Amino acid sequence: MPKRNQAQPQVPEESVELKNRLEETEETLRAIRQYMVDAFVVTRENGEQVVTLNDADFPYRTMVESMNEGAATLIPDGTIFYCNPRFGEMIEQNCEKLVGVRFQDLLPVEERAAFEEIFAQAGRNGLRGKFTLQGINGKRTPVQLSIYQLVAGGAGSVNGIAIIATDISERIQAEAKIRSLASKLTLVEQEERHRISQVLHDDLQQRLFAIKAQLSFLNGFTDKDQVPASAYLELDQIQTSLSETIAITRNLSIDLNPVVLHGEGLAEAMTWLAFRVKEQYGLQVDLEAKESFNQLDHHMRMLLFQAIRELLFNVVKHAGVLEVKVTLELVEGRGRITVSDEGVGFDAEAVLKDVKIAHGLLIVQDRLSLLGCDIQVISKPGEGTRIVIGLPVEEESN
Numbered sequence: 001m002p003k004r005n006q007a008q009p010q011v012p013e014e015s016v017e018l019k020n021r022l023e024e025t026e027e028t029l030r031a032i033r034q035y036m037v038d039a040f041v042v043t044r045e046n047g048e049q050v051v052t053l054n055d056a057d058f059p060y061r062t063m064v065e066s067m068n069e070g071a072a073t074l075i076p077d078g079t080i081f082y083c084n085p086r087f088g089e090m091i092e093q094n095c096e097k098l099v100g101v102r103f104q105d106l107l108p109v110e111e112r113a114a115f116e117e118i119f120a121q122a123g124r125n126g127l128r129g130k131f132t133l134q135g136i137n138g139k140r141t142p143v144q145l146s147i148y149q150l151v152a153g154g155a156g157s158v159n160g161i162a163i164i165a166t167d168i169s170e171r172i173q174a175e176a177k178i179r180s181l182a183s184k185l186t187l188v189e190q191e192e193r194h195r196i197s198q199v200l201h202d203d204l205q206q207r208l209f210a211i212k213a214q215l216s217f218l219n220g221f222t223d224k225d226q227v228p229a230s231a232y233l234e235l236d237q238i239q240t241s242l243s244e245t246i247a248i249t250r251n252l253s254i255d256l257n258p259v260v261l262h263g264e265g266l267a268e269a270m271t272w273l274a275f276r277v278k279e280q281y282g283l284q285v286d287l288e289a290k291e292s293f294n295q296l297d298h299h300m301r302m303l304l305f306q307a308i309r310e311l312l313f314n315v316v317k318h319a320g321v322l323e324v325k326v327t328l329e330l331v332e333g334r335g336r337i338t339v340s341d342e343g344v345g346f347d348a349e350a351v352l353k354d355v356k357i358a359h360g361l362l363i364v365q366d367r368l369s370l371l372g373c374d375i376q377v378i379s380k381p382g383e384g385t386r387i388v389i390g391l392p393v394e395e396e397s398n
Contacts, residue, residue: 070133070143070165073150078102078119078161087165090143092135103163108132108140115145122147122161133165142168179371196256204249212242251280258305265294267328269305273312274326281316283324290329295393300371304337304391307364311339311387314360319343319385335391342384348377 064071070087072080080101088095091106104112104119111131118127126148133141143165150160215238258272267289274285296304308326315324321343329336351358365375372392379385 070167072098072103072163072165074103074161074163076159076161078104081160090133090135090141090165090167092137092139106133108134118145118147119161122149130168142172144168175372181370208242208246208249212239212246215239215242265292266296266301266304267292267294269301270308270326270328273305273309277309277312277316281313281322283312283316283322285312286323286325288325288327288329290327291335293328293335293393296391300391303367303371304373304389307368307389308337308339310360310364315339315341315343315385318346330393333393335393337389337391338386339389340384340386345379345381345383345385347381348379348385351379352377 064084067084068086070084070090072083072087074080080098080103083095083098085095088098091098104115107115114129115131118129121127126146128144128146130142130144133143135141146164146166148162150162215235258269264272270287270289274287277283277285293301312324312326315321319341321341324339324341327336327338327340329338352362355362361377368375368389368391374390376388376390377385378388
């Protein structure tokens with residue numbers, strides 16, 4: 001008896017079509033990767049667009065494929081149509097699977113608006129920005145993106161965007177180590193200031209007080225008729241000098257280790273400093289504290305306090321005025337401290353090049369930069385001086 005043919009399962013036409021389309025897509029991607037394609041067509045809302053690969057000749061592609069920076073080429077809406085292996089490593093994904101993905105989707109949500117802005121403004125000369133690439137397994141890579149327009153033809157039409165992604169993880173780690181070392185240096189320096197302040201207060205001042213008391217005691221028991229008037233005058237001068245020396249050591253002890261910096265915010269410390277320079281030098285400080293900066297750690301607070309005190313002392317020495325304005329504020333998530341006067345001013349560019357003249361200011365600049373701060377000096381002869389310090393801050397917790 002002849003065997004019946006078993007019924008074969010029917011494969012839906014949609015599945016066959018989908019399989020064919022996938023095979024066709026994989027073949028196309030393989031051809032692109034092997035430099036066998038000069039151009040391909042992308043369907044957009046306003047019709048079909050031909051994207052050419054003529055400029056990507058073999059030597060250039062070989063260089064791009066082997067370089068240590070990530071590289072990607074995008075069509076104007078941000079869709080990736082090529083990336084090199086290094087870029088794939090950053091995203092933890094094969095390059096073939098990144099083709100067709102919007103570059104914006106590889107960034108954290110909070111960074112996309114900033115990327116869109118730079119992406120829209122990038123020209124032939126390019127723009128740069130720091131962003132974070134998100135890998136599919138959760139890896140986050142801090143990168144500096146250099147974004148350039150690819151312009152083709154005499155009409156200057158934009159047919160793509162080139163992006164170079166430089167991994168700055170090691171640089172960020174190195175900067176963090178430098179900031180940590182600078183913070184430790186500030187701590188050691190402050191501990192030494194505290195030690196010297198204690199020596200001045202507990203030892204030297206006490207000895208001076210004892211000498212002054214002994215002189216006063218001897219002065220009371222001396223027979224004035226048997227002592228020349230010149231000797232009494234000399235004794236008075238010694239007592240006056242001792243009083244002045246005691247005052248100097250007291251001021252030095254306070255300046256080396258201001259009590260206000262222990263547990264107080266920067267705004268409170270500036271209020272104390274304003275009173276202090278008024279008392280010592282007659283300098284009137286107009287303090288406008290829009291931000292207290294209570295979230296700063298002790299090291300940063302101490303460094304900023306010393307920097308501002310140095311700037312105020314420079315006003316006393318060089319500005320030719322006894323009025324200065326100090327502003328503390330938060331601008332676009334970054335702290336800003338401005339010290340400005342309407343004094344004689346100076347040629348900022350020339351002065352900053354002269355180490356002998358700008359020694360104190362350059363030290364302030366170097367120390368601030370180690371903790372992630374920046375300083376801008378704006379001054380011209382006859383137009384006063386404005387010094388702006390930018391500092392990283394974290395949002396205060398409620």
